[in-house]
Amino acid sequence: MLDVRVRYGESIPHWKQKASQRGASRVMPRKSIIARLGVMTDYFKIIGYIVLSLVFAVVVYNVVNRIAAYINQPIAKVTVLGEFGYIDQQTLQNRIEPFVNTGFLDVNLEQLRHKLETTPWISHVEIERVWPNELKINLNGRQPIARWGAHGLLNNVGEPFLVKDVSAYKDLPLLAGPDDAHVQVMQQYQIISQLLRPMDFFIASLTLEDTGHWTVVTNTGLELVLGNNDIVDRLRRFNRAYDFSLKDKIDNIARVDLRYNNAMAVAWKDPSKEIETNKATKMLARQ
DSSP: OOOOOOOTTOOOOHHHHHHHHHTOOOOOOHHHHHHHHHHHHHHHHHHHHHHHHHHHHHHHHHHHHHHHHHHSOBOOEEEEEEOOTTOOHHHHHHHHHHHHSSBTTTOOHHHHHHHHHTSTTEEEEEEEEETTTEEEEEEEEOOOOEEETTTEEEOTTOOEEEOSOGGGGTTSOEEEOOGGGHHHHHHHHHHHHHHHGGGTOOEEEEEEOTTSOEEEEETTSOEEEEESSOHHHHHHHHHHHIIIIIGGGGGGEEEEEOOSSSOOEEEESSGGGOHHHHHHHHHHHTO
16 A cells, blocks of 8 residues: 655755656747737738739729720811911811821820911911810911011011912012011001002002101002101191192102101102192192
C-alpha cells in the first residue's frame, strides 16, 4: 500500500520547481490571436475596396466612352448662311473641310472662325454647334464700295482688304490717302457723294493729300478742289453756282477751285467761249 503524505505549510524545493517547468509547453495568450485575426480582416477589407473601386472605374469609363461616342458623332452637315456676294464658294468649301472631318465636340470653332475671317471677302463669322451632328456658320461678307490705292478695296465702313486682281474692280471709284486714313476717306466719300448726287455727279476719285487737302474728280471728268476745311459749305456753294450758271456749260469746265471763302475759280477747257459765264459765276460766289 502506497503511503502518501502531504505536509501542509512546507515549500517546494527550488530544484523541484524548475524540474516541473522544464518539460511544460507554452500556451499563446487568447487576446493576441484575436488581434491578429482583426488585422487580417482589415487587410481583406482594403483589398476588397480596391477591387470594387477598380471595377467601378472600369464600368464608369465604359459608360462615359459610350455616352461620349453618342454625343461626339461625326459632322454630317454644315449649313452656311449669309450674303455671299463676291465670296467664291469653292474657296469657302476648301477652308471649311479640314476642320469638319472630325467629331461634333472635337471641332475647333475658334480656329475655323479665324480661318474664314482671313478670306478677303468675309468680315465676320459666327459658328454654332447644332446637336447631334451639324455646324451652322453665319457669314458677314464684305461688299466693296471703292478701290483703295493701287492694290486694295474698301467696304462701306472703310475696312481695307486685298484681292488678287484689283483691276477687276476698275469700275469702282478710286479713293486714296495716307495708309491709316481709310476710314476717314470712306466717311468723306459718303458725305460728298450725297452732296453731288442732286447734280447727277458721281465720284470717280477722291484724294486726301498729306497736307489735308481734298480733291474730287467726278464721273464727267470735272475736278473739284475742296481744300482742307468747310467741305460741306463749299460744295453747297458750288451747287448754287451750278444751278445758276454752270449747268449748261458743264461740258466746257475742266476744274473748279473752291478753296476761296467768298469765290470760286473756274478753269475752262475753252476760256474764250465763257466770258459772260465767268462774270455771273463771280457774282454768285460773292453772295
